Amino acid sequence: MTEIIDGDAVAQSIRDDLSTAIDQLDAEGIRPSLATVLMSDDPASETYVSMKQDDCAEVGIEAIDIEIDPDADGSELYDTIDDLNADGNVDGILVQMPVPDHVSDREVLRAIDPEKDVDGFHPENVGRLVAGDARYKPCTPHGIQKLIESAGVDTEGKEAVVVGRSDIVGKPMANLFIQKAPGGNATTTVCHSRTEDLAAKTREADVLVAAAGVPEMIDGDMIQEGATVIDVGINRVDADNEKGYELVGDVAYESAKERAGAITPVPGGVGPMTRAMLLYNTVKAAGLQHGVAVDLP
Numbered sequence: 106m107t108e109i110i111d112g113d114a115v116a117q118s119i120r121d122d123l124s125t126a127i128d129q130l131d132a133e134g135i136r137p138s139l140a141t142v143l144m145s146d147d148p149a150s151e152t153y154v155s156m157k158q159d160d161c162a163e164v165g166i167e168a169i170d171i172e173i174d175p176d177a178d179g180s181e182l183y184d185t186i187d188d189l190n191a192d193g194n195v196d197g198i199l200v201q202m203p204v205p206d207h208v209s210d211r212e213v214l215r216a217i218d219p220e221k222d223v224d225g226f227h228p229e230n231v232g233r234l235v236a237g238d239a240r241y242k243p244c245t246p247h248g249i250q251k252l253i254e255s256a257g258v259d260t261e262g263k264e265a266v267v268v269g270r271s272d273i274v275g276k277p278m279a280n281l282f283i284q285k286a287p288g289g290n291a292t293t294t295v296c297h298s299r300t301e302d303l304a305a306k307t308r309e310a311d312v313l314v315a316a317a318g319v320p321e322m323i324d325g326d327m328i329q330e331g332a333t334v335i336d337v338g339i340n341r342v343d344a345d346n347e348k349g350y351e352l353v354g355d356v357a358y359e360s361a362k363e364r365a366g367a368i369t370p371v372p373g374g375v376g377p378m379t380r381a382m383l384l385y386n387t388v389k390a391a392g393l394q395h396g397v398a399v400d401l402p
């Protein structure tokens with residue numbers, strides 16, 4: 106029987122379990138806070154930010170909502186980040202990507218105080234992750250580790266294959282898989298758009314993470330019998346329904362389900378975990394910044 110890994114349920118248990126750390130902070134008079142900065146009028150980005158704010162409210166994190174006109178000069182964004190860096194009441198800072206073309210996303214990530222960089226994308230935090238001393242694990246790969254753990258799968262000594270080499274998913278995922286730590290110790294292969302014979306690589310995987318952004322590119326034939334399959338992709342494809350589209354992953358779910366030992370659905374798999382792990386990092390940030398030892402799930 107293939108296990109369907111329920112990302113909504115695992116995310117809910119992370120949120121529930123964060124209450125221990127939030128109570129520990131509360132006992133010291135501290136309420137964790139996350140500042141979200143949106144410099145975009147893209148409806149998808151607006152939705153992502155409002156979901157993050159709702160998530161914060163649900164667990165008792167203060168959400169500070171900052172919007173900057175996308176036509177404004179980049180200096181307005183940098184000044185805002187400087188103010189948030191200096192503000193002792195702000196524990197985490199998240200600038201919703203992408204920023205407008207006239208602003209450098211790399212420079213923006215560098216401007217955020219690494220101690221408040223709850224996305225974990227500042228070069229200092231990337232370096233710490235690679236060195237095996239992560240301060241904040243990036244939310245999507247960290248959430249994937251929790252999903253794999255929830256399925257009772259131990260990655261130690263296994264073949265892990267990651268499809269995609271982005272800075273936010275593929276690269277940090279591969280780095281976590283090779284760490285000498287629980288959720289790591291896997292022999293890891295990273296595939297990308299120039300990989301020859303992708304199917305030959307994915308068929309080797311005991312644990313397969315698909316993060317290419319190509320609708321249903323991994324089908325059942327590309328999966329080893331019994332593999333754990335984690336589908337990160339969120340792709341809009343035309344559909345004959347009211348909305349005119351539906352969301353599909355990078356994995357062809359029906360055929361993959363026939364072969365996988367465990368698999369995440371889209372939606373309801375990785376997406377909710379990415380959101381939950383942002384809350385986790387924000388609570389961790391509050392503990393670090395106020396010098397309170399917190400017990401995290």
Ligand code: NAD
Nearest residue numbers: 245269270271274297298316317318337338339375376379
């Ligand atoms: P990206 O576009 O930055 O990177 C895609 C990667 O896939 C690239 O490294 C590229 O080399 C590789 N790739 C593209 N086509 C390929 C092919 N045919 N064969 C092999 N490799 C190929 O994407 P990203 O930001 O990492 O996101 C990937 C997908 O995951 C997207 O669908 C995105 O929407 C989704 N995503 C979901 C979450 C979530 O929380 N569920 C979070 C982040 C991204």
